[in-house]
Amino acid sequence: MKNSPSIDEQIEIFRKMHVVRQLEEKLGALHKEGKTRGPIHRCDGQEAIGVAATAMLDDTDYVMSTHRGHAHYIGKGLDVYPVVAEIFGRTTGSCAGRAGHMLVADASKGMIGGNAIVGASIPAATGAALSNQVLGRDAVSMCIFGDGAAQTGICHEAMNMAALWKLPIVFVLEHNQFGLTVDTDMQSPIDDLSIRAAGYGMPSEIVDGNDPVAVYRAVGAMVERARRGEGPGMVEAKTYRLEGFSTSDMGGYQKDEDIAAWKARDPLKVAFDQLKAEIGEDKLKTIEAEAVAEVEAAFDKALSDPFPEFELFNASAAYSEVV
Amino acid sequence: MKNSPSIDEQIEIFRKMHVVRQLEEKLGALHKEGKTRGPIHRCDGQEAIGVAATAMLDDTDYVMSTHRGHAHYIGKGLDVYPVVAEIFGRTTGSCAGRAGHMLVADASKGMIGGNAIVGASIPAATGAALSNQVLGRDAVSMCIFGDGAAQTGICHEAMNMAALWKLPIVFVLEHNQFGLTVDTDMQSPIDDLSIRAAGYGMPSEIVDGNDPVAVYRAVGAMVERARRGEGPGMVEAKTYRLEGFSTSDMGGYQKDEDIAAWKARDPLKVAFDQLKAEIGEDKLKTIEAEAVAEVEAAFDKALSDPFPEFELFNASAAYSEVV
Amino acid sequence: MALMRYAEALNAALREEMTRDPSVFLFGEDIGRYGGVFKVTRGLQEEFGFNRVRDTPISEQAMTAMAVTAAMTGTRPVLEIMYADFMPLTLDALVNQASIYEYIWNGQVKMPFVLRTQGGGGAGAAAQHSKSLDSMVAHIPGIKVVAPSTPADAKGLLKSAIRDDQPVVFLEHKLLYNMRGEVPEGDDVLVPLGAASVTREGTDVSIFATSRMVHESLKAADALAERGISAEVVDLRSLKPLDLNAIKKSIAKTNNAVVVNEGWNFCGYAAEISATIMDFCFDDLDAPVARVTMPDMPIPYSEPLEMAVLPNAEKIVAASLQTLA
Amino acid sequence: MALMRYAEALNAALREEMTRDPSVFLFGEDIGRYGGVFKVTRGLQEEFGFNRVRDTPISEQAMTAMAVTAAMTGTRPVLEIMYADFMPLTLDALVNQASIYEYIWNGQVKMPFVLRTQGGGGAGAAAQHSKSLDSMVAHIPGIKVVAPSTPADAKGLLKSAIRDDQPVVFLEHKLLYNMRGEVPEGDDVLVPLGAASVTREGTDVSIFATSRMVHESLKAADALAERGISAEVVDLRSLKPLDLNAIKKSIAKTNNAVVVNEGWNFCGYAAEISATIMDFCFDDLDAPVARVTMPDMPIPYSEPLEMAVLPNAEKIVAASLQTLA
Ligand SMILES: Cc1ncc(C[n+]2csc(CCOP(=O)(O)OP(=O)(O)O)c2C)c(N)n1
Ligand SMILES: Cc1ncc(C[n+]2csc(CCOP(=O)(O)OP(=O)(O)O)c2C)c(N)n1
Numbered sequence A, B: 001m002k003n004s005p006s007i008d009e010q011i012e013i014f015r016k017m018h019v020v021r022q023l024e025e026k027l028g029a030l031h032k033e034g035k036t037r038g039p040i041h042r043c044d045g046q047e048a049i050g051v052a053a054t055a056m057l058d059d060t061d062y063v064m065s066t067h068r069g070h071a072h073y074i075g076k077g078l079d080v081y082p083v084v085a086e087i088f089g090r091t092t093g094s095c096a097g098r099a100g101h102m103l104v105a106d107a108s109k110g111m112i113g114g115n116a117i118v119g120a121s122i123p124a125a126t127g128a129a130l131s132n133q134v135l136g137r138d139a140v141s142m143c144i145f146g147d148g149a150a151q152t153g154i155c156h157e158a159m160n161m162a163a164l165w166k167l168p169i170v171f172v173l174e175h176n177q178f179g180l181t182v183d184t185d186m187q188s189p190i191d192d193l194s195i196r197a198a199g200y201g202m203p204s205e206i207v208d209g210n211d212p213v214a215v216y217r218a219v220g221a222m223v224e225r226a227r228r229g230e231g232p233g234m235v236e237a238k239t240y241r242l243e244g245f246s247t248s249d250m251g252g253y254q255k256d257e258d259i260a261a262w263k264a265r266d267p268l269k270v271a272f273d274q275l276k277a278e279i280g281e282d283k284l285k286t287i288e289a290e291a292v293a294e295v296e297a298a299f300d301k302a303l304s305d306p307f308p309e310f311e312l313f314n315a316s317a318a319y320s321e322v323v
Numbered sequence C, D: 001m002a003l004m005r006y007a008e009a010l011n012a013a014l015r016e017e018m019t020r021d022p023s024v025f026l027f028g029e030d031i032g033r034y035g036g037v038f039k040v041t042r043g044l045q046e047e048f049g050f051n052r053v054r055d056t057p058i059s060e061q062a063m064t065a066m067a068v069t070a071a072m073t074g075t076r077p078v079l080e081i082m083y084a085d086f087m088p089l090t091l092d093a094l095v096n097q098a099s100i101y102e103y104i105w106n107g108q109v110k111m112p113f114v115l116r117t118q119g120g121g122g123a124g125a126a127a128q129h130s131k132s133l134d135s136m137v138a139h140i141p142g143i144k145v146v147a148p149s150t151p152a153d154a155k156g157l158l159k160s161a162i163r164d165d166q167p168v169v170f171l172e173h174k175l176l177y178n179m180r181g182e183v184p185e186g187d188d189v190l191v192p193l194g195a196a197s198v199t200r201e202g203t204d205v206s207i208f209a210t211s212r213m214v215h216e217s218l219k220a221a222d223a224l225a226e227r228g229i230s231a232e233v234v235d236l237r238s239l240k241p242l243d244l245n246a247i248k249k250s251i252a253k254t255n256n257a258v259v260v261n262e263g264w265n266f267c268g269y270a271a272e273i274s275a276t277i278m279d280f281c282f283d284d285l286d287a288p289v290a291r292v293t294m295p296d297m298p299i300p301y302s303e304p305l306e307m308a309v310l311p312n313a314e315k316i317v318a319a320s321l322q323t324l325a
């Protein structure tokens, strides 16, 4: 089927999804021990989207992420070690500890940022698509954002301009059923947010966000279209946030039956089932174990790395001479 | 037909449309003589919308307008004299000369403002609808805005909240084919902006904006619905801006054939034709002449009124004691 | 008197004012069922219903614009903006809408709304969730700005803000929500807007501080006392309108001034206090006013970096000593 | 040298820089076919095509955010925001995006974009189209802010701004577009960012002014000269980074200072200049620095009211005399 991932790609997606899940679980455990700093936004249950949606991109393609970006970072090719080191504020972090987990970037991989202003990733990705178009590059840009972000004004402005100028961009909406703690029906009067794409004359598709192959196919088709210069498209991936909003979430509002129902369709299981016939359960379990080991090693290493030393940032200086 | 204007209402709409047209023509003439101050935004050709859309409202209903608000002011029941006096910065103006033509308000009539930040009238009207709902008043709120304003982020945010909370508000989009000087197809990739209402689960209707009866019917139906507590609706009224963007517009971009085609459907003519069988041409010409005379008198009076004297506005004070 | 946390004091103020005046209503993100991310609105949706305590979508720009017109049409909205870092999204509604109408419409409308938000660093929330943009709001004419540093002031100032007929931006601090303090009881115990409070008397140097920096200043005053220096700590509380008399009085006594604010230095709130002192107290000054502020750079995430940029007692002591040198 | 209007000088700068560097592109409302409402971009869409000179929808918020990422991905966008009054709509992109990335990403990206806008009163454009919000942008770390007062500076500063690797907010003034002046010829005649210019030398009082206020200050200096007072007029030009040496040097000579800026007074740009002088020149001052600014109130429409609130030569003279009294 056109736009389907190859088996190798599927295996890599499977592997990365396990890296992400393990990252999230370790962070959860360390938070309980009081060893993390600041709010951390886990994406357990949503791994298929971030990893599969970015799987067909090159390093020259741009991705903009949100406050909940771990799957996007790993999907876009960042190693887990500098991501962990960044989350723990070490000099060895992707941004030398200056950014923190919500704002990780690795420009060499085209990952130009987590963004913790909700909605801000949408014009951000659109601006990168604009610069691709102005310079005539054939790279595309991808924006991954949440159902909460879809209600922001910049979402509308950016999608309108993207469609108006046929910018090479794909909008991937991670519909995880919640804003911060509010259910989706407290945020907008419609269920399927992608119907708004019609208001920009933009194609859209709804997919099962817990199925990495489905995500890959839908997003891949839009990426191809955008790369051919036919303009933007939107994919709405339905999923569920299995953990709290962040490590500071006091919980209590997610329904047990919902959690159970979605856990039964855990994307890790879906990915496993999609591959087991082809490559065998043992092989998959080995891949999983290797992913877990990689993350363990990253934490061990990062947690013994040094903290940065403070230096004034002169580029921000208020006076043109040194004071 | 349900929601049709009565003959008396139609006559009043006809009269007010002439007041507005005469106001615009006088302003244009005085601008040529160098006697106006600041940019003035005429609405020649668009009178049917502002006047007919507001005709079924009470003084307790709220209307928010734009930089191009003359038809809305007169439609909502402001006398032309304080409006003219405001435009010429006199003490006798609706706002004592402090506001200028873009920001006229008369709270006693429910006209709570022209607004020259494009898009800002949309959440503004929504906020008034919110306060109606919170207090349980049965008044409605109306937002009149342009095709340019429809592209702003706040438009999206406000419509989403209005629909989510079923606020008593009607959105009236005056689609006059232009933003400032750009054609509508430089602003958005779709022609009928009201298809976006579907993205909020909100009913919408497209009407001929040069036909006051059609505007009245479509808007009236939405007003009734909103008043019954069934939530917001949107009316997109198609029209054409016959004059430049403002008195500082250097023109040159509006096509002669477009202007001619729309002039042939001048809303004043349409209104005249709709009424002549019923009440006779002579009567209509008398009404027109009276409207013209009223405006002439308003200009004569306003232009000889005094300018205000400056006083510091203490409510803005930076220090809690008098300095 | 009752011992309360700062967040509880705010909650009590909201509950009392909502009970007293049916035109007061709240809206903001996650303020209902969840009670707000800092728990200030806990229990209020249960008590007053969704009509008066509304969870909103993520739409700060429109929400603020809606507060403006809701205020001018008969209600007293109290809007929660989750982080002060999001204040830029509210500024069109404040600068181009809220601040102008009472004057330009020649008194036809009043504008009684409160915008509550919280700012400040120290929690590892990084560059987009740690700022104090005080001067941006204090620059806007006709907008009042208050920043309580104690539970008692939190309650008393919020009640006054809700009753005020002008827009009030109410700046809370994320590190103060858990602070406990005595709060006077009684529905009508207000703290007036526009009045500073002398938190500690002294004779050698006046430290003018805002929000959490009041507590750093008090620590600094202790440290200065150990060196035999008597520092007066003035909690400005009302950033605008500013209590000029309190400033004049303190400087007349000490002849030296240090200003402490957690915002950036350049064009920051401390600059205004320094300039105000220049305007009104120049002849009383023995030394230039010192500013203790955030350096002009983004707020870094990593703990040692964040701690290095935050103003603190140590920096206040150093500035005071230099002023007195 | 060529005699040019301020708007023409800006147009020439844009044309030259676009010719020189294919990564420079423009976007903004009505800047293409219409050439911009102040005609600064006239003819450029014809010459460079839509790809590099784009008319936009009315979407200031997203446009600015797009400039940020376009700048970090290889282009040099020049964005036009039609009125400075709309700057609040751009502030999230400036405060929470543009200003942070170079630092927090540890130098991975540069941020070479220019945001051109125009502000100021005097044209009867009323409360929503006449403001100068200088201090709001100057408060943001890592954002440069320039405000040319002459055609030559307009051209030379805009060229420097386009070549700069940091975001530059470029503040024009609606009443200056028609001003004529000599402009040096040559594609590489730049005016450096960060340097003030002494427009008129003097010995008794230093008048530090920005944008159109430079011309009011020059008129004031003439009037003061008639009274035997020698005023030095310093055009700050670069609001940030600020040319501190120029300020120190001038005050060392005159021992008196007046600051003139068209923004509101409280937390305005003049406050920072006053505070900076406090910080660095206190011992040189004979009298407190005077601020000549807009009163803290909305800008009224009616001509006599608008004229009453604008700073002007007369008010500058009065402030200078009081300083010297
Ligand atoms: C402009 C802005 N408003 C509010 C917030 C606080 N906030 C952070 S995440 C969030 C919810 C986002 O929901 P969604 O976009 O669906 O992302 P999710 O957390 O579900 O991944 C909120 C309200 C913010 N960071 N930025
Ligand atoms: C936020 C903002 N951006 C830009 C402008 C400048 N401007 C004034 S009117 C206008 C065009 C508005 O188009 P539309 O909404 O269709 O109204 P129309 O003038 O056609 O009635 C523009 C760009 C403004 N006033 N506010």
Ligand SMILES: [Mg+2]
Pocket: A146, A147, A148, A174, A175, A176, A177, A178, A179
């Ligand atoms: Mg979500």
Ligand SMILES: [Mg+2]
Pocket: B146, B147, B148, B174, B175, B176, B177, B178, B179
């Ligand atoms: Mg239009």
